[in-house]
Amino acid sequence: MNKEINLAMMKKGQRGTISAITGGKTFRLKLESMGIHPGSKVTKVSNLFHKGPVILHVGGTEVALGYNMANRIMITIPTRGKPS
Amino acid sequence: MKVLLIGNPNVGKSVLFTRLTGIQVVASNYPGTTVTFKQGFLKLRGQKSTIIDVPGTYSLSPTTAAENVAVKMIQEGDVVVCVVDATRLERSLILIFQLLEMKKPMVVALNIWDETRHKGIKIDIDKLSNMLGVPVIPTSAITGEGVRSLVEMIPKAPIPDPPHLDKSQQWDKVGRIINQVQKITHRHHTFFERLQDFSIKPLGGMVTALIVLSISFLVIRFLGEGLIGHVFEPVFERYYKPILVTLSQSLGGKGFLHEILIGSLIQGDIDFVQSFGLLSTGLFVPIGMVFPYVLSFYFILGILEDSGYLPRLAILLDVFMHRIGLHGYAIIPTILGIGCNVPGILATRILESRRERFIACTLISIGIPCASLHAMIFGLVGDRGLRYVLIIYGVLALVWLCLGLIMNLLTKGFAPELFIEIPPYRRPVLKAIFKKLWMRMNAFLREAVPIVLIGVLFVNLLYSLGVLGYVANFFSPVVTGLMGLPDGTVIALVVGFLRKDVAVGMLAPFNLTNQQLVIGCVVLAMFFPCIATFVVMLRELGWKDMLKASLIMLIASVTVGTLINLLWP
Numbered sequence: 001m002n003k004e005i006n007l008a009m010m011k012k013g014q015r016g017t018i019s020a021i022t023g024g025k026t027f028r029l030k031l032e033s034m035g036i037h038p039g040s041k042v043t044k045v046s047n048l049f050h051k052g053p054v055i056l057h058v059g060g061t062e063v064a065l066g067y068n069m070a071n072r073i074m075i076t077i078p079t080r081g082k083p084s
Numbered sequence: 085m086k087v088l089l090i091g092n093p094n095v096g097k098s099v100l101f102t103r104l105t106g107i108q109v110v111a112s113n114y115p116g117t118t119v120t121f122k123q124g125f126l127k128l129r130g131q132k133s134t135i136i137d138v139p140g141t142y143s144l145s146p147t148t149a150a151e152n153v154a155v156k157m158i159q160e161g162d163v164v165v166c167v168v169d170a171t172r173l174e175r176s177l178i179l180i181f182q183l184l185e186m187k188k189p190m191v192v193a194l195n196i197w198d199e200t201r202h203k204g205i206k207i208d209i210d211k212l213s214n215m216l217g218v219p220v221i222p223t224s225a226i227t228g229e230g231v232r233s234l235v236e237m238i239p240k241a242p243i244p245d246p247p248h249l250d251k252s253q254q255w256d257k258v259g260r261i262i263n264q265v266q267k268i269t270h271r272h273h274t275f276f277e278r279l280q281d282f283s284i285k286p287l288g289g290m291v292t293a294l295i296v297l298s299i300s301f302l303v304i305r306f307l308g309e310g311l312i313g314h315v316f317e318p319v320f321e322r323y324y325k326p327i328l329v330t331l332s333q334s335l336g337g338k339g340f341l342h343e344i345l346i347g348s349l350i351q352g353d354i355d356f357v358q359s360f361g362l363l364s365t366g367l368f369v370p371i372g373m374v375f376p377y378v379l380s381f382y383f384i385l386g387i388l389e390d391s392g393y394l395p396r397l398a399i400l401l402d403v404f405m406h407r408i409g410l411h412g413y414a415i416i417p418t419i420l421g422i423g424c425n426v427p428g429i430l431a432t433r434i435l436e437s438r439r440e441r442f443i444a445c446t447l448i449s450i451g452i453p454c455a456s457l458h459a460m461i462f463g464l465v466g467d468r469g470l471r472y473v474l475i476i477y478g479v480l481a482l483v484w485l486c487l488g489l490i491m492n493l494l495t496k497g498f499a500p501e502l503f504i505e506i507p508p509y510r511r512p513v514l515k516a517i518f519k520k521l522w523m524r525m526n527a528f529l530r531e532a533v534p535i536v537l538i539g540v541l542f543v544n545l546l547y548s549l550g551v552l553g554y555v556a557n558f559f560s561p562v563v564t565g566l567m568g569l570p571d572g573t574v575i576a577l578v579v580g581f582l583r584k585d586v587a588v589g590m591l592a593p594f595n596l597t598n599q600q601l602v603i604g605c606v607v608l609a610m611f612f613p614c615i616a617t618f619v620v621m622l623r624e625l626g627w628k629d630m631l632k633a634s635l636i637m638l639i640a641s642v643t644v645g646t647l648i649n650l651l652w653p
Contacts, residue, residue, distance in 0.1 A: 035175055055399065062506040066500075
């Protein structure tokens, strides 16, 4: 069983796979150009308080993005066993 | 032949450009150092070719102004050199695919190759080249490794013929390439990686920021004051002054020429700050007072830039910066503005929207004093007590904050969210730091000194022509009535349009009270930007927004000047 949460809700150090991104075409293109697209594997690094930027590890680099952007990125988290 | 250097931001295009053309350009360790294209020349097979350093882009579907520039330029190029960070290969592949589809002769430069070794990354070059269908050359622009092979390959670059892939096929191919070509051996975390984690965590980030910023400030001040006190002032006093004294005597100690060259004698002696002649104050202000601070500021800035710390500061300040209508990355143009407003304003191009750029430019030009101004404020006001320096900076910080809050409320729209790639920390290479410092100092001496001299000459001519009285009278209701300054200081405000350091220097002979000096410095800092900043801002914002910004400056500086005058205890 897998569960689905958004990127902003992920815990530090948690891993998962992006399942969906909601938003306009420009928004998705912008994310995609940095390797953030459905299917990419991400690790949440940290987030700053007061709904500050969320930092994640994706595509071999670290990326920081705004809290509201993170809210629109859905992640599938494997609940059991090691993440693939 | 036109050769384009294209790649993601922060992959070392500018360093490679310098290697290829010998033209020095500023390079740093954060995305967005190059916001306009630069071009230089290189002989390829005896033929003069143009090399163009294109601003970094993540894709060919542009989302920022800088990326727009990149896309336009590709159509005009003959050969594409796609520069890739070998330690972040995955990130670059989509851009490579998009470039391949343009069907221009192309070579991939796998840059920062030297770092793959100690990062435990192994890349199979031949396989990568096979899978992409274009040659791949490992390079290290900083050391020069592989650059020669790259140069030899450019004229032989083949025209790629890639199969058309849709989005999901592209990502599949990215996965395949990474799986087959790249091997990462696990190893212990390096010191830099631990620091990397620490400095983007909320608490660790604040601790890091506090430490980094206070050390920077202390070192800048220590170096700046040290250079002035132990090198520049003694040299001017001991070796230069006797020459001036001789000249002054041979001119008879007064007269038109004496006024212009030496200025007026203060109690029978030449005073480097107050005499106000071309050869006395005109040279001492830029070289003896401002240059040491500019030097120490840019030395520290260079280290900060190359270490990769600045984007982390941007992330930390993001929430706060949103309050003033900007996002965290706007802190980078702001910090550049502390050195000189001109590069600061240019760097606002890394911000996405017009609204943000307007707010950032206006805030920089009003609330951020440049290094020249800092030097003069410390030099002149510092003698009256550190308290007054602190008041000036406190007021300016408050103005910056309040104006930001107000503009955020009154300007339509909202700040886009922060979205950046965080560069790895890198140990700054001392040679690169000094090279950058040298370029910036050269530019300062070439651009600042002549304008200071023009400013001093201008003032002296106006004095001798007696025009100043009229100007002073005209503005005295505002300057004297509201802000409590002697009406002669109007001239300093006028000269502030040429250069701020000269303008602050002009306050010296007025024997101002502490209160007046503080008001004078604050108003000068906020009032119209110097001409260089003005021109750049006009170009970046257009005359409509520039008019708006100027109006804000005028209103804000008079209001703040008046308020300090009224509220002074």
